Amino acid sequence: LYTFWFSSKVYDRKTGWTAALILGTSLEFWLLSKAVVTDAALFFFMSVSIASFYLGYREDRKYYFLCYAAAALAVLTKGPIGLVLPGLSAILFLLWRRDLREMLHVRLISGMVLFLLLCAPWYIYMTVYHGTDFLLNFFGVHNYLRATVAEHQSTAHWWFYIAMYFAGFFPWSFFILPALFRKWKEHGLSFARADTATQFLLVWGVTVLLVFQLIATKYTTYTFPSLFAFAILTAKLLAGYDMAVGRKALMTGAVYTLLVLTVVPVLTYMRSGKGPGTALASMDTGNEIIVYENEYRTSTVFYSGKIIYRLASADEIDRLKPGTLSWNAKNVMPFYSKEKLKDNKDGYFIVVSPRTEMGDTEIIEVKGSASDENSDYRRGRIYRFPFDWAAILRDSYHIG
Numbered sequence: 280l281y282t283f284w285f286s287s288k289v290y291d292r293k294t295g296w297t298a299a300l301i302l303g304t305s306l307e308f309w310l311l312s313k314a315v316v317t318d319a320a321l322f323f324f325m326s327v328s329i330a331s332f333y334l335g336y337r338e339d340r341k342y343y344f345l346c347y348a349a350a351a352l353a354v355l356t357k358g359p360i361g362l363v364l365p366g367l368s369a370i371l372f373l374l375w376r377r378d379l380r381e382m383l384h385v386r387l388i389s390g391m392v393l394f395l396l397l398c399a400p401w402y403i404y405m406t407v408y409h410g411t412d413f414l415l416n417f418f419g420v421h422n423y424l425r426a427t428v429a430e431h432q433s434t435a436h437w438w439f440y441i442a443m444y445f446a447g448f449f450p451w452s453f454f455i456l457p458a459l460f461r462k463w464k465e466h467g468l469s470f471a472r473a474d475t476a477t478q479f480l481l482v483w484g485v486t487v488l489l490v491f492q493l494i495a496t497k498y499t500t501y502t503f504p505s506l507f508a509f510a511i512l513t514a515k516l517l518a519g520y521d522m523a524v525g526r527k528a529l530m531t532g533a534v535y536t537l538l539v540l541t542v543v544p545v546l547t548y549m550r551s552g553k554g555p556g557t558a559l560a561s562m563d564t565g566n567e568i569i570v571y572e573n574e575y576r577t578s579t580v581f582y583s584g585k586i587i588y589r590l591a592s593a594d595e596i597d598r599l600k601p602g603t604l605s606w607n608a609k610n611v612m613p614f615y616s617k618e619k620l621k622d623n624k625d626g627y628f629i630v631v632s633p634r635t636e637m638g639d640t641e642i643i644e645v646k647g648s649a650s651d652e653n654s655d656y657r658r659g660r661i662y663r664f665p666f667d668w669a670a671i672l673r674d675s676y677h678i679g
Contacts, residue, residue, distance in 0.1 A: 281323065285330045286511050289337075289476040294514050297524055301517075302510035304531040307447030307503055317356050318500045324353035326507040328365040332385075333372075333479050340384060347390035351397035358422055362394070364504065368486040372479050420608040425496040430606055434497040440488055443499055448506060450531055451513050458516045477515065484508035555630050555640050556582025568627040570615050577612070579630060587630065588615035 282302050287295030302308050311318045328349035335342035346365070353361025373379050405413045429435040445452045473481070487505035491497070517524055556579040559569065570590040571579070580587045591599065593616045601608045620627060629643045 281326060281330075282507060282510060285326075285334075286514065288334070290511075290515060293521070294511070294518065297517065297521070298511040298514035300524065300528045301451050301513050302506060304528045304535070305447065305451055305506055305510065306449040307443075307500075308506055309535055311500060311503060316500065318503050321353055321356045321361065322504050322507065324349045324356055325361060325365060325504045328353060328361075329368055329483050330507075332365065332369045333476070335385070336373075336381060337475065340386065343386045343390055344393060347386070347394045348397060351394045354394075354398045355401060358417070360422075364487060364490060367490065368483045371486060372482045375478065375482065376475075415604065416608050419604045420606070424604060424606070426494045428495055428606075430496040434499075435495070436497075437492075439497045440492055440502050443502060444488070444505075444509075447499070447503065448509055450527060451510075454517070454527075455513060458513075462516065477512065480508040480512050484512070550576075552576035552579030552630075552640075553582050555579050555642055558642060559583035559585055559587075559630070568615060568620065568623060569630065570620060570627060571630045575612055580612075586613065588613045590615055590617060590620065590629070592617050593619075 280299070283295040283299035285295075286298040308322075311322070328346050331342045331346035331349060335346060350362045350365055353365070355361075369385075370379075370382075373381055405417070424430075484505045484507075487508075488502055491501040494501070514524075559579070560583045564585065568588065569583075569585060570588045572590050575587075575589045589610075589612045591614055596614045596616055599607055599610050600614065601610050627645050629645060630640070
């Protein structure tokens, strides 16, 4: 809706409808708008912030206050990047326009007061309540470390965000090059001759891509905010092809609907610990230890309502435990050593997660100590959650 409103305001209603349609049917927007992640909220607040800056620059400077307010909400959503990206893009845009004098009119002092009033109280409270742990983990690990040390080597490639653009903006990313070529043949392409709104949107979209290209850690969702600009630019580029855009959007929506009904339930089941979690919730485990072997899934903890330990050797625990400026800070689950568990005479439960996505999850009950020859040592599977495509779909739609 905001994409429609802003596009209609700076261009026209037809461009607004087309931009909203393109954004709503792009793959990454479709996925993240329905996922339990903060990226959709960050997308909205960042879009409102940077768009309000433009409206303040071109129409009414009162919009600058909305720019600061939205940036504050973006910072509350995901940290300093919510201010850094819109701020950097605004400065780069003014530099291109050779209009840095506008910085004298952006309500910097009153705007920053509004910004701090909205977002500072939460950060102050968290710092007072959690002390250095909050500062180390939030600012140290999730901001500084992400920027300087790659969390996942598998995505640390120069071409990663190029691939993500084509995947995340699917299907519209594949229509850009032909449309640009056609426009180049008809009128030529020149950033300098483009209208002010187009220049602004290009600066925003490219700045998002370049900033995250420079950051060491690369995630599929990091460049998501750039889709706001690219959706509007694509709508402008495809002006006059309304029927073709409508047909492509309709076909894309039909494919997404089919995926939601058939594939998505299975994919979510494969990553969920709901099955063993609900089973553990219904069991009288008493004071017995519950440990997770292989992959630790927090959803099992959520659905069980019980403390579940991550099983590892004593050496592994020393290597994995948090407390320093490293990615170990993410290991916030309680640990239990294999050596200690081996000598446990009271019995315990082991949740064995699958080693492959399509494997079976099991709950195994163990009685007695494996290291004590005199104990009544028994180990038996009490629950098994097999991977069964048809059964998953039946459970998802409560059939049978």
